[in-house]
Amino acid sequence: MSITTIIFEPIIPVVYQGNVITITITNPDPTLTYEWKPYNRIFLDDAYVQNYGTTFRLIPYNTQTFIVNGIDSNGDILAYSQIIIKVVEKPSYLLDNDLLPNEYYDIIINRDTKELRKKLIENTILSQKIIKFYYNQILTAYRFQWNNKNGTQYKMPWLTYIQVNNDSNEVVISFSEQWRLFQYIHTNQQRNGFTRSNFAYLINIVNSIYLEKPQKVYLINS
Numbered sequence: 001m002s003i004t005t006i007i008f009e010p011i012i013p014v015v016y017q018g019n020v021i022t023i024t025i026t027n028p029d030p031t032l033t034y035e036w037k038p039y040n041r042i043f044l045d046d047a048y049v050q051n052y053g054t055t056f057r058l059i060p061y062n063t064q065t066f067i068v069n070g071i072d073s074n075g076d077i078l079a080y081s082q083i084i085i086k087v088v089e090k091p092s093y094l095l096d097n098d099l100l101p102n103e104y105y106d107i108i109i110n111r112d113t114k115e116l117r118k119k120l121i122e123n124t125i126l127s128q129k130i131i132k133f134y135y136n137q138i139l140t141a142y143r144f145q146w147n148n149k150n151g152t153q154y155k156m157p158w159l160t161y162i163q164v165n166n167d168s169n170e171v172v173i174s175f176s177e178q179w180r181l182f183q184y185i186h187t188n189q190q191r192n193g194f195t196r197s198n199f200a201y202l203i204n205i206v207n208s209i210y211l212e213k214p215q216k217v218y219l220i221n222s
Helices: 092-098 102-109 113-122 124-146 161-166 175-187 198-210
Strands: 014-016 021-025 033-038 055-058 064-071 077-088
Touching: 021 077, 092 161, 092 175, 092 198, 102 113, 102 161, 102 198, 113 124, 113 198, 124 175, 124 198, 175 198
Parallel strands: 014 077
Antiparallel strands: 021 055, 033 064, 064 077
């Protein structure tokens, strides 16, 4: 009995960390049931431990290998393949967009300062989460990196823009993404009356409302 090799689309899947990717089996045999099993489930949610179908939707945070079997009605494997889904680190300019609070996204992108101030004043809980994220989490990650210390991944404390677009339950960012985002924010502050970084714009407004004397944070000179 010969075993058919399963072909996928895309052939070589690559995705940014935390983004959604869908893998499709090309020309599937309608008489077979296709089973997707992770080679190593350590970095996966239980939802991805075993799945069936000709398409597979995944939000990976690490490079993953999946074993895919095509099984007939007798339980025999008639088709087989492995596929490696390569995960690459997301650039900071995308983090600066994707991690924004979803409910403020359009307001921030459009730089509607009046409306953003109104929303931030109304939602003090989210405003405090933004302050803690910036001053406690990513600033600490940046200082750790400078002192050659390792940090841990972090689960975003609000509903993010990318979370809604991915239709996912949570968003987790790596230690590297944390300190690189902080660095990006500070190297893209206001220039010629325009703040390039979305988070810098957001933090500046939050500071003007809640911090009488906003904390001054400087990048460490290399």
